[in-house]
Amino acid sequence: MDITRSVQDLYERFPFPPDPVTQTPPPGWNWRWSWSFAHSFCLGRRPRHEDIRILDAGCGTGVGTEYLAYQNPRATVTAIDLSAASLAVARQRCEKFSNVELAQMTLLDVGQLEGGFDFINCVGVLHHLEDPVAGLRALADKLAPGGLMHLFVYGELGRWEIRLMQEAIRLLRAESGSLENGLRIGRELFNTLPESNRLVQAERERWVLENRDDACFVDMYVQVQEICYTIPTLFELIDHSGLTFMGFSNPNFWSTERLLGRAPWLVEQADSLDMRTRLRLIELLDPSVSHYEFFLGRPPLAMTQWTDTRLLDALAHRSPYLKPWPAQQLFDHEYEVVNLSETEVAFLDGCNGRRSVGALLADHPLPEGLADVRKMLRHFMLQLDLDLQAPAEAH
Ligand SMILES: C[S@@+](CC[C@H](N)C(=O)[O-])C[C@H]1O[C@@H](n2cnc3c(N)ncnc32)[C@H](O)[C@@H]1O
Missing domain, CATH: 3.90.930 (Outer Surface Protein A; domain 3)
Known part of the structure; x- marks a missing residue:
């Protein structure tokens, strides 16, 4: 089976995320999926228009799509995914909104959709592609001038234990073993290894709550395709897109003050580094980074400085x-x-x-x-x- 088919097969059998569908609005507010907040964060001021076109690329079961539809009521939202089973859940979740359209397709084919999009969301998807650069370029080609893209891809340093466990399961599962077999092996490994084991400890400290659900466990440990990034390889990917990096959407993590605040001279020295070197320094000093979430933009992008x-x-x-x-x-x-x-x-x-x-x-x-x-x-x-x-x- 080729990689796209294997990824599709995984999400047909284990649609993700497995959050229940409700008839009420989504809980809380997620500013990253609000056009006016994303615009204010990246460019300093509210956007001129809110009747925009949004693309949710690789929407899964539509948890993000629901926020996009709810928080941008004047926008039209197109959500695409490879997995029909995931889209069926997304359809149920979003039926309370009149501004959502869903389609089964690979994001590599987004060029077939008509027109451009002002705001593209692609969370947890590009790292499952055989060629993430091709995926990002396909999306970049659909981003309208002045448009913004919100992306989330995995980080290598903070997923070290996960990747070791993925490989261990792969060895025990053998080529022909089913995903269900991989799930059984993975669960048994965590039950069997000593409490003090580093892989067990990482699971207990960071992931165990979400991994109670089999779909989450498979997404994390029985994964069939995953490319993880570090700051240098992340910026290689971004450079291939031809878009402008607008900043991480979890900026607190990337503050030198958070790590070095007790030694102001070190903060000063770190802040004098160019942006990419400073970000690399931060991930070297705090290798817990398991993902990168960030905005890219297509020029013209006029930043308002509020003197x-x-x-x-x-x-x-x-x-x-x-x-x-x-x-x-x-x-x-x-x-x-x-x-x-x-x-x-x-x-x-x-x-x-x-x-x-x-x-x-x-x-x-x-x-x-x-x-x-x-x-x-x-x-x-x-x-x-x-x-x-x-x-x-x-x-
Ligand atoms: C981890 S899930 C993320 C779902 C959703 N974006 C979220 O964050 O809740 C990854 C999704 O990407 C989809 N996917 C993977 N490769 C894809 C591709 N080439 N085109 C479209 N969707 C893809 C999978 O089917 C799956 O639903």
């Missing part, structure tokens, strides 16, 4: 995920608790997309002024738009 003058003129929109609203204690976009003062609540309450930051501050003076506004921006509590009526800032 103080420009920030005062910006139109402010309160983020739609702040619920229930109004409240002084909230979860931010990464589900961290944030406590707001009464004035901050009043300020955010006024962020209706029609008033400027300066006007809002005049009505609701915050103790640290723009510094407090920047803090709210870091917590994704508001989004900014250029006020095209405001006098242009002198350069």
